[in-house]
Amino acid sequence: MATTAWNQQWLEQLRQTRVWRSIFRRGPARTNRTRSLAVFGNLALHVLPVKVREKSLSVRATYYLGSISFFLFIVLTITGILLMFYYHPAVPDAYRDMKDLIYVVSNGVFLRNLHRLAAQAMVVAVFWHMFHVFYRGGYKPPHEFNWVIGVGLLMLTLFLSYTGYLLPWDQLAFWAITVGTNIISYVPWLGRPIRFLLLGGHIIGQNALLRFYVLHCVILPLAAAVLIAVHFWRIQKDGGLTVRDDHE
Amino acid sequence: MPGEPKAPGKPEGKNAVSRRDFLNEIAGGALAVAAIGAVVVTVNYSSPNVLFEPPTTFRAGSPDDYPVNSVTYLQEQQVYIVRTDKGMWALSAVCTHLGCITQWKPESDQIACPCHGSKFQRTGTVQAGPAPRPLPHFALGLGEDGVLVVDKLEVVKETEILKV
Numbered sequence: 001m002a003t004t005a006w007n008q009q010w011l012e013q014l015r016q017t018r019v020w021r022s023i024f025r026r027g028p029a030r031t032n033r034t035r036s037l038a039v040f041g042n043l044a045l046h047v048l049p050v051k052v053r054e055k056s057l058s059v060r061a062t063y064y065l066g067s068i069s070f071f072l073f074i075v076l077t078i079t080g081i082l083l084m085f086y087y088h089p090a091v092p093d094a095y096r097d098m099k100d101l102i103y104v105v106s107n108g109v110f111l112r113n114l115h116r117l118a119a120q121a122m123v124v125a126v127f128w129h130m131f132h133v134f135y136r137g138g139y140k141p142p143h144e145f146n147w148v149i150g151v152g153l154l155m156l157t158l159f160l161s162y163t164g165y166l167l168p169w170d171q172l173a174f175w176a177i178t179v180g181t182n183i184i185s186y187v188p189w190l191g192r193p194i195r196f197l198l199l200g201g202h203i204i205g206q207n208a209l210l211r212f213y214v215l216h217c218v219i220l221p222l223a224a225a226v227l228i229a230v231h232f233w234r235i236q237k238d239g240g241l242t243v244r245d246d247h248e
Numbered sequence: 249m250p251g252e253p254k255a256p257g258k259p260e261g262k263n264a265v266s267r268r269d270f271l272n273e274i275a276g277g278a279l280a281v282a283a284i285g286a287v288v289v290t291v292n293y294s295s296p297n298v299l300f301e302p303p304t305t306f307r308a309g310s311p312d313d314y315p316v317n318s319v320t321y322l323q324e325q326q327v328y329i330v331r332t333d334k335g336m337w338a339l340s341a342v343c344t345h346l347g348c349i350t351q352w353k354p355e356s357d358q359i360a361c362p363c364h365g366s367k368f369q370r371t372g373t374v375q376a377g378p379a380p381r382p383l384p385h386f387a388l389g390l391g392e393d394g395v396l397v398v399d400k401l402e403v404v405k406e407t408e409i410l411k412v
């Protein structure tokens with residue numbers, strides 16, 4: 001009994017305290033049932049399956065491309081929120097704020113570059129993921145609708161990239177959005193009204209910057225989060241990443 | 249027993265509908281109207297009524313400021329004022345392909361777009377490149393004090409030339 005290390009004893013004492021027991025109701029899981037409950041009854045973990053097949057963890061099954069895409073999305077969200085501390089979506093301020101972030105703010109250049117790099121990497125990752133799912137036949141029945149959701153996620157990724165591109169308010173941004181919105185106006189009937197709503201006017205100015213900012217930071221990420229949730233849920237309910245269907 | 253409420257029976261007759269179903273249909277219709285109304289209200293809200301954009305009608309100086317057989321680029325308005333011996337007209341400097349700003353090239357007597365290589369004559373006609381339409385002509389008039397006035401919202405035909 002006396003041979004337990006001092007830190008283990010300390011940990012055991014900590015676990016007996018009232019504060020600890022009020023936060024962590026069950027002790028460490030020692031049986032299979034309590035191990036299942038640890039995932040099933042946990043707020044953060046209960047959306048995950050309690051068990052996964054060992055096969056689905058292999059790198060060659062999916063090359064983890066979907067996970068990489070999701071990870072990049074998380075990186076983009078966190079770096080994006082941090083960038084929001086210094087960025088004003090206003091016409092004279094935006095360009096100045098970008099220069100501020102690059103030259104003045106501590107680690108600003110790192111976070112800004114990480115955001116931009118993750119954005120470009122995410123576009124590559126989602127395309128690669130799509131090609132690989134196609135190669136694996138993961139779109140075949142009964143998984144067709146998940147493919148459709150995936151295409152929706154692809155569109156959201158590209159539109160997030162596009163709206164984010166305007167925010168530095170430099171020449172590259174301004175002309176890219178000029179050309180892009182003019183392409184939209186070529187859509188018959190709805191093209192010009194859609195362009196007017198997107199820009200909040202006829203020219204690319206303050207209204208356009210603000211609308212693109214709201215789209216980029218609120219509307220599109222929320223839509224992406226919802227579709228990501230459905231996309232994962234479908235995989236899980238269908239039996240995981242490497243489920244064998246009857247007609248394979 | 250008499251006086252007890254009767255259980256609702258099946259509605260009789262063709263197209264008969266029970267009171268419950270009728271009320272449900274009314275409620276469903278009301279919800280549909282509310283939902284459509286919500287979408288319409290949101291779209292109207294998103295479409296701005298007042299725009300803070302540079303004015304589209306502007307003064308361009310007197311005709312004497314422009315020598316005969318010249319093409320002058322007004323940078324702030326992105327408009328060319330072209331004067332020939334036949335008269336004057338105002339040309340948009342925005343390329344009709346995808347919206348880049350064109351440049352007047354006197355050495356080749358052409359208006360050229362740097363983005364995708366569209367080339368226009370000083371009349372606005374497309375000579376080369378992916379531009380689908382000629383450069384539009386804006387309404388050019390003389391104000392009371394003899395000053396040129398350009399209205400970018402009014403596109404006029406190529407044949408309308410201001411004689412000075």
